[in-house]
Amino acid sequence: MVEQLFKLTGGDDKIVEKVILDENLHYIHAIINQSDGFPEHYTNAVVYMTVIRGIVSLQLDEQDYYAYPTGTVLKIPFNTKMILNNFNPETLELILIKAPPPEELPE
Template sequence: MVEQVFILSAGDEKAVEKVIFDENLHYIHLVFGRDEGLPEHYSNANLYMTVIRGRLSIGLDEQEIHEYKAGTLLKIPFHTKMNVKNLHSETLELILVKAPAPIS
């Protein structure tokens, strides 16, 4: 078998799955319920964030929180302050790609 196969979790339980974490890229699957999210932090790479389902509430640098619905892809530059949250009752599911992969 030439290809590698990765299975993402299904469901509504909180998940932060590091699906692919290698020298080329980081591919992370995230699932958050209402009022869940990531701790505020600075991006350590160029980020590509896809909203799979639900609505993303995200504050970047000093901007107010913006909301993005399913089907939206955000490109977030390196070293941007991020506050990623689900402020809604529906489950939020995201795919986060860091490329190139951060160096430690």
């Protein structure tokens, strides 16, 4: 078998799973429930974010929050201040790709 297989967790329970962490990219799958999210942090790589379902509310740098619906793909620059939340009743599901990956692997 030449290819490698990876599996995403389904459902509605909160999860942040690091599906692929290698020298080419980091591929992260997240499911986030209403009134939950990621705390303020600075991106440690260029982040490509795909909204698979739900609506993600993002505050980037000093901008106001902005809501992005299902089907949106965002490119967020390296070292951008980011706060991510799900303010909506629908479960939020995201794919986050960091490419190139950060120098240090997350713990």
